Amino acid sequence: MNPFEEDKIPAIDKLTYSSPKTATLAMGCFWSPESLFGSIGGVIRTRVGFAGGTTENPTYRTLADHIETVQLDFDPEQILYAQLLENFFAHHTPTKEPRKRQYTSAIFYHSPEQKQAAHEAMKAAEVRLEQKVMTEVLPYQVFYLAEERHQKWKLRRVPAVLNELQKIYPKEEAFNNSTAVARVNGYLGGNGEKERFMEEMGSLGLSYPVQQTLLAHFLAKDLGDLPFKG
Structure with a gap:
């Protein structure tokens, strides 16, 4: 990259991070969740796509058994995974059965620590909501990027x-x-x-x-x- 191109890069994109982590979450239609998490300090980047199913290479029109999902990279020195889960449970309704499989509430954990945090966050949400939480907690396997028009x-x-x-x-x-x-x-x-x-x-x-x-x-x-x- 030449100096002229470097000057065009936004200052916030020139920041570096020592050990970024990834979170993969599903909370209904993925457009608004991507916007929500993109606004949070400590979140580095976001993308939407499909996860949780068995069909290879799903698309928005052929989701099969996949779930609309938002994936984000974050800096754990600025925001904790548990804090991301607080936002997750605060901004959708995890106590009702989804009207379609693609709108399922789900947490795809990337590590044992994330799995434990997910279950703890679910318990806290159930206490706060005084209802059973229907969120699925699943091991992360694969994430298929959605078409560009959805990003x-x-x-x-x-x-x-x-x-x-x-x-x-x-x-x-x-x-x-x-x-x-x-x-x-x-x-x-x-x-x-x-x-x-x-x-x-x-x-x-x-x-x-x-x-x-x-x-x-x-x-x-x-x-x-x-x-x-x-």
Whole structure:
């Protein structure tokens, strides 16, 4: 990468992490969960796809027995896996049978420690909700990336912001691996803390006019215009 291209990279994407971890979670339709987790400090990148089934190479139209899933990389020095699970249980309804297999509530654990944390989080959720939690706790096996049109869904609904980020990251893999892209997708969904948003806005690689567009969408949540829908 030449110096000119390096200058285009958002400051937040130049950060490095010593030992990132992965979490794989399913909480209904995957568009809003990706936005939710993308807005959380310590989350490095997000992607949506399919897991939990037996059919190879599923697609959105041919899911078979797979579940819509969000996968994220996070820095455990900034956020704990248990905290991610708190957000998981707080932002969907894990006490009802899903209307379709693809919308199943599930935690795919990557280690014995994640498995233990999942069961502890489930118990805490049952105490809080005073109901049995239907979430499945399953060993992680394989994750199939969803089609590009499903990645960063909230961002794709706002072309002015999308276009600016795609100029920085014209290739799909780099686009989806960007922390800036994950954050913007989160903030456009009305997720995240206002203080963090204001601190990070200048590090997302956006021009001033596009920053204002992002700000307007983020602040709309305070008016109730952008409720979370799992």
